[in-house]
Amino acid sequence: xxxxxxxxxxxxxxxxxxxxxxxxxxxxxxxxxxxxxxxxxxxxxxxxxxxxxxxxxxxxxxxxxxxxxxxxxxxxxxxxxxxxxxxxxxxxxxxxxxxxxxxxxxxxxxxxxxxxxxxxxxxxxxxxxxxxxxxxxxxxxxxxxxxxxxxxxxxxxxxxxxxxxxxxxxxxxxxxxxxxxxxxxxxxxxxxxxxxxxxxxxxxxxxxxxxxxxxxxxxxxxxxxxxxxxx
Numbered sequence: 001x002x003x004x005x006x007x008x009x010x011x012x013x014x015x016x017x018x019x020x021x022x023x024x025x026x027x028x029x030x031x032x033x034x035x036x037x038x039x040x041x042x043x044x045x046x047x048x049x050x051x052x053x054x055x056x057x058x059x060x061x062x063x064x065x066x067x068x069x070x071x072x073x074x075x076x077x078x079x080x081x082x083x084x085x086x087x088x089x090x091x092x093x094x095x096x097x098x099x100x101x102x103x104x105x106x107x108x109x110x111x112x113x114x115x116x117x118x119x120x121x122x123x124x125x126x127x128x129x130x131x132x133x134x135x136x137x138x139x140x141x142x143x144x145x146x147x148x149x150x151x152x153x154x155x156x157x158x159x160x161x162x163x164x165x166x167x168x169x170x171x172x173x174x175x176x177x178x179x180x181x182x183x184x185x186x187x188x189x190x191x192x193x194x195x196x197x198x199x200x201x202x203x204x205x206x207x208x209x210x211x212x213x214x215x216x217x218x219x220x221x222x223x224x225x226x227x228x229x230x231x
Contacts, residue, residue, distance in 0.1 A: 001160045010156060011210070013164025013195075014097075014117065015203025016124045020051070021196065025161060026126060029196075032160075033153030038146040044136055045150045048129040048182045055127050061177030062119040062170075072173045075190045076140070093210050100204040118170030124195035127171060128154060129178055131188040140189065147191050154194055164199035164206070167192060 001009075026049060038044065050058060072078070082090050103110045121127045130151055132143040155165045171193040172178050178190060199206055 006156050006160050010159045011206070011208065012166040013197075013199045014122045014166055014205045015200040016122065016164065016195075016197035017200045019125065019198050021126050021163065021198065025163070026196070029154060029157040029161065029163070030128075032157035033150050036146070036149040036153040038149065039142045042136075042143075042146065044132040044143045045147050046131040046133075046184075046188050047150075047154075048131065048184055050127045050129065050182055051125055054181050055121070055125075057181045058127065058171075058178055059120040059123075061181065062174045063116055065174045065177065066116070066119050070174065073175050074169075074173060075175050076144070093208075096208045096210070097205050100208050102204070115170075118168060119173065121168060121171045121193065121195040122166060124166075124197040126196040127168075128194040128196060129172065129182055129184065130191050130193060131184060132191060134187045134189050137189065144191065151192065151194060154196075158196055162198070163196055165194050165196045168195045169193075171195065 030047060030049075034043075036045075081087070098105075098111075098114075101110075101114070103114060117123065130147055132140060132147055136143040151167060155167065158165050169192050172190050175190045178184070178193070184190065
């Protein structure tokens with residue numbers, strides 16, 4: 001697949017076929033993502049790849065704890081509520097998704113079911129838990145940046161092989177469950193997870209493409225000569 005096609009075609013996939021992903025394909029995806037750049041070549045990432053019964057245990061644990069009212073337990077600092085333009089963009093994609101799924105604003109049951117899908121890793125056959133070395137704390141800001149690079153690499157490599165992903169912070173909101181089931185060592189910090197599998201083309205939300213600002217809106221060019229005017 002052409003690189004531009006991967007970049008422009010990629011979108012978040014939230015509905016998956018009930019079809020296993022061969023381990024060798026996941027290994028190919030990880031090998032490509034592992035080429036991501038990192039600060040001073042520190043390569044601080046660790047990937048824990050769950051499927052089958054362990055992943056089902058994580059789904060159950062996440063869902064049961066959230067429904068029981070357990071507070072969110074992440075291992076990184078939460079960003080809190082989005083405000084201003086960031087809140088506007090958050091609402092915009094939610095509206096796109098709910099419109100695609102036919103979920104009305106007043107339909108609390110279906111809205112809750114949508115939220116619970118996130119805690120279940122959207123029922124994907126694979127979940128990749130993304131961690132970094134704890135000795136990079138306190139702060140870990142640069143490590144977060146590095147893990148963003150490797151996570152985007154995972155998503156792009158997966159898409160190039162016909163797999164879909166969604167980067168899913170909901171999947172680790174009950175991090176003690178994930179840590180116990182995945183047997184994640186104490187010297188690693190859980191950052192996020194990636195739900196991965198074969199996209200279900202019949203799932204309406206999979207057709208949603210988030211709107212993006214133009215390059216002219218996000219970039220400033222400093223020190224570049226203005227194009228010469230033509231007579």
